[in-house]
Amino acid sequence: MEHWCRISEFRCRRLEFRPVFPKRGANLDEAGIPMRLSQYFMPILRDDPKEAEIVSHKLMLRTGMIRQEAAGSYSWLPMGYKVLRKIEQIVREEQNRAGAIEVLMPTIQPADLWRKSGRYDAYGKEMLRIKDRHDRDMLFGPTNEEMITDIFRQGVQSYKDMPRNLYHIQWKFRDEVRPRFGVMRGREFLMKDAYSFDISREAGQHSYNKMFVSYLRTFARMGLKAVPMRAETGPIGGDDSHEFLILAETGESGVFFDKDFFDMDWSAFDIDYDDVGAVAKVVQDFTSKYAATDEKHDAAEFEKRVPEGRRLSGRGIEVGHIFFFGTKYSEPLGCVVQGPDGKMVTVQSGSYGIGVSRLVGGIIEASHDDAGIIWPEPVAPFRIGLINLKAGDADTDAACNNIYKALEAKGIDVLYDDRDERAGAKFGTMDLIGLPWQVIIGPRGLKDGIAEVKNRKTGERSNVALDQIVSRFTA
RNA sequence: CGGAGUGUAGCGCAGUCUGGUAGCGCACCUGCUUCGGGAGCAGGGGGUCGGAGGUUCGAAUCCUCUCACUCCGACCA
Numbered sequence: 329m330e331h332w333c334r335i336s337e338f339r340c341r342r343l344e345f346r347p348v349f350p351k352r353g354a355n356l357d358e359a360g361i362p363m364r365l366s367q368y369f370m371p372i373l374r375d376d377p378k379e380a381e382i383v384s385h386k387l388m389l390r391t392g393m394i395r396q397e398a399a400g401s402y403s404w405l406p407m408g409y410k411v412l413r414k415i416e417q418i419v420r421e422e423q424n425r426a427g428a429i430e431v432l433m434p435t436i437q438p439a440d441l442w443r444k445s446g447r448y449d450a451y452g453k454e455m456l457r458i459k460d461r462h463d464r465d466m467l468f469g470p471t472n473e474e475m476i477t478d479i480f481r482q483g484v485q486s487y488k489d490m491p492r493n494l495y496h497i498q499w500k501f502r503d504e505v506r507p508r509f510g511v512m513r514g515r516e517f518l519m520k521d522a523y524s525f526d527i528s529r530e531a532g533q534h535s536y537n538k539m540f541v542s543y544l545r546t547f548a549r550m551g552l553k554a555v556p557m558r559a560e561t562g563p564i565g566g567d568d569s570h571e572f573l574i575l576a577e578t579g580e581s582g583v584f585f586d587k588d589f590f591d592m593d594w595s596a597f598d599i600d601y602d603d604v605g606a607v608a609k610v611v612q613d614f615t616s617k618y619a620a621t622d623e624k625h626d627a628a629e630f631e632k633r634v635p636e637g638r639r640l641s642g643r644g645i646e647v648g649h650i651f652f653f654g655t656k657y658s659e660p661l662g663c664v665v666q667g668p669d670g671k672m673v674t675v676q677s678g679s680y681g682i683g684v685s686r687l688v689g690g691i692i693e694a695s696h697d698d699a700g701i702i703w704p705e706p707v708a709p710f711r712i713g714l715i716n717l718k719a720g721d722a723d724t725d726a727a728c729n730n731i732y733k734a735l736e737a738k739g740i741d742v743l744y745d746d747r748d749e750r751a752g753a754k755f756g757t758m759d760l761i762g763l764p765w766q767v768i769i770g771p772r773g774l775k776d777g778i779a780e781v782k783n784r785k786t787g788e789r790s791n792v793a794l795d796q797i798v799s800r801f802t803a
Numbered sequence: 804c805g806g807a808g809u810g811u812a813g814c815g816c817a818g819u820c821u822g823g824u825a826g827c828g829c830a831c832c833u834g835c836u837u838c839g840g841g842a843g844c845a846g847g848g849g850g851u852c853g854g855a856g857g858u859u860c861g862a863a864u865c866c867u868c869u870c871a872c873u874c875c876g877a878c879c880a
Binding site: 371372373374375376377378379381390396398399453454471500502504505506508512513517519521571580646647648649681682683684685686715717718749750751752753754755756757759768770771772773780 | 804809813814815816829830837838839840841842871872873874875876877878879880
């Protein structure tokens with residue numbers, strides 16, 4: 329139990345962590361879709377549904393983000409879907425920045441492809457097998473190595489067309505024996521998976537390193553410090569592998585790591601991805617310190633390398649996993665290209681996953697309090713919750729409408745609680761859904777021309793003149 | 804897949820042992836009074852009791868079968 333206390337000290341610090349990157353290119357998909365709560369679909373529950381065991385699952389159900397349709401399978405209701413899409417967009421932007429190219433492969437795959445790789449029989453009952461009307465064997469894809477390798481092989485025959493990294497963000501299905509913890513371990517889940525193809529071992533390592541750095545950036549932008557840990561390559565195999573874990577008491581893995589991770593400069597990886605040395609150095613910095621999941625943990629080594637005062641242990645949620653395969657898959661699948669000397673070369677490959685839907689739950693696990701969710705701004709469903717304390721009062725309505733329209737005009741995501749509810753209910757709801765900022769307008773402040781601005785995370789409140797509200801959020 | 808449970812109104816539950824045709828809290832609707840941290844009073848709507856079969860004059864309740872979901876274990880992004 330003792331290590332929990334130690335971890336929780338760091339939880340506070342972790343939550344203060346702020347994304348350090350300028351937003352190059354706004355989230356065009358998601359920019360400012362303001363909404364009046366009286367017209368929204370957000371079925372709030374006052375009580376915890378009994379099937380939910382962990383806090384993120386409870387909160388997602390209570391805030392009407394998701395609805396369970398079957399074991400491990402969920403509908404994403406408007407607010408949950410908005411968060412999911414924001415996370416997805418951050419992942420997409422950082423993949424693109426690292427030079428990966430987006431594709432989209434089908435959810436349903438032909439079994440033949442998997443028979444060729446030998447995994448059709450090997451994959452076991454986790455693979456959902458289906459037959460089409462012609463009685464052909466199909467499957468709902470649990471992953472896409474076979475398909476992407478086939479795509480790459482068909483499209484590339486020469487070293488001149490390399491390196492390439494192709495990724496997609498698509499729903500996967502793994503028929504888990506026992507799904508649990510809501511979207512953290514569903515059967516159907518949204519995943520980003522990328523696949524790199526290189527001509528040499530060294531080039532392949534650089535591709536791996538680029539993904540490593542892009543993962544640090546991706547999670548940092550979501551307000552998370554995801555600690556990279558050397559991982560078992562497991563049944564997927566390969567030469568090199570790291571998992572990225574965020575700390576949470578409900579994590580599925582025990583983790584042991586050096587406190588230094590929290591003191592490192594998490595902004596130092598805003599670098600040129602073509603600079604092989606610089607990329608390698610970041611990876612070096614982040615892999616030189618001790619960090620391991622319980623599978624790989626070596627107590628003796630931990631004690632040898634990390635002074636007692638810096639040893640941290642706790643539990644973690646895996647949000648990303650990267651593998652370098654070498655020729656493990658390309659060789660049996662005959663994925664070869666012609667090199668500059670005319671000889672055929674077996675491609676070096678790697679694969680890189682991020683659990684997009686899992687991150688929604690993971691972020692809540694890492695960022696909440698007794699009152700509800702505390703969204704990090706970059707993934708919040710709305711940036712501001714505007715509270716009308718006296719809906720129906722002409723002056724209050726007018727003031728709120730003005731602010732709402734002004735924020736809307738600036739493209740700011742705002743959820744306007746214009747319901748005819750009591751103040752307490754509105755505060756409770758707003759705290760529960762955890763929007764980063766609350767703008768509170770009532771007759772009391774209105775007399776003096778002010779609104780109250782509250783920060784959900786710190787609880788800090790300040791009075792702001794009505795005509796300063798918009799500039800407060802656009803500066 | 805082994806073990807343990809649970810299915811009754813949108814959510815949380817009682818009623819089942821001991822059969823007599825369904826109830827409580829929250830939520831929801833109407834009215835009045837309230838109104839800056841989940842109000843009060845009055846009135847009201849909503850349930851094939853997971854499903855099928857059986858026993859019985861009569862089944863939420865007893866019997867048989869079945870489906871779904873949850874938890875513990877093994878497994879996983």
